[in-house]
Amino acid sequence: QSVLTQPPSASGTPGQRVTISCSGSSSNIRSNYLYWYQQLPGTAPKLLIYRNNQRPSGVPDRFSGSKSGTSASLAISGLRSEDEADYYCAAWDDSLSGPVFGGGTKLTVL
Amino acid sequence: QVQLQESGPGLVKPSETLSLTCTVFGGSVNSGSYYWSWIRQPPVKGLEWIGYIYYSGSTRYSPSLKSRVTMSVDTSKNQFSLKLNSVTAADTAIYYCARESSGGADFDYWGQGTLVTVSS
Secondary structure, three states: OOOEEOOOEEEEOOOOOEEEEEEOOOOOOOOOOEEEEEEOOOOOOEEEEEOOOEOOOOOOOOEEEEEEOOEEEEEEOOOOHHHOEEEEEEEEEOOOOEEEEEOOEEEEEO | OOEEEEEOOOEEOOOOOEEEEEEEEOOOOOOOOOEEEEEEEOOOOOOEEEEEEEOOOOEEEOOOOOOOEEEEEEOOOOEEEEEEOOOOHHHOEEEEEEEEOOOOOOEEEEOOOEEEEEOO
């Protein structure tokens, strides 16, 4: 059971906009930055969004992050086949004194 | 460009100690700006943080693994290491080393991961 809650799956067709949610609590999402990671099949996770809504260099602006209260969302617009991957949210947890991850959402591009 | 590379045995017997090393290229473990981390991923499951080590040798471990984990850093070799003792089949996972940039959940560089199987 992950500390942060994500839907196990999401899907969309090419060109669509898809959102993935991440729910937590006051000890993690509300009081700390939220991060998103993309894990393509057979590869290591890659930082996709940092500090709630910032994109590292090289990440397309089709990816955006937002946070409100104890929840956060990752939005992917103009969906492409290469976006098919697992997506994880993560945040520091003040109660556990360590970072925690969501269970991951498998995105399928139909 | 920073690169991290895990190394160590791919098979460990139950009750024994899992030992992995991460070598850092293109950056220094001696930097005071980063926390050198271990994260694992059981087969077809999610990510689990194991712990951090700072260049000074100070550590922070996951509460659920704290009693079995030891991390160390070797600045002369630009490496950091993980030891997990008394392993069981539940410790079978891909183990990643990663660099964390803020003392939070900002893992900006990852190794490619190494599969460790616990089996007799």
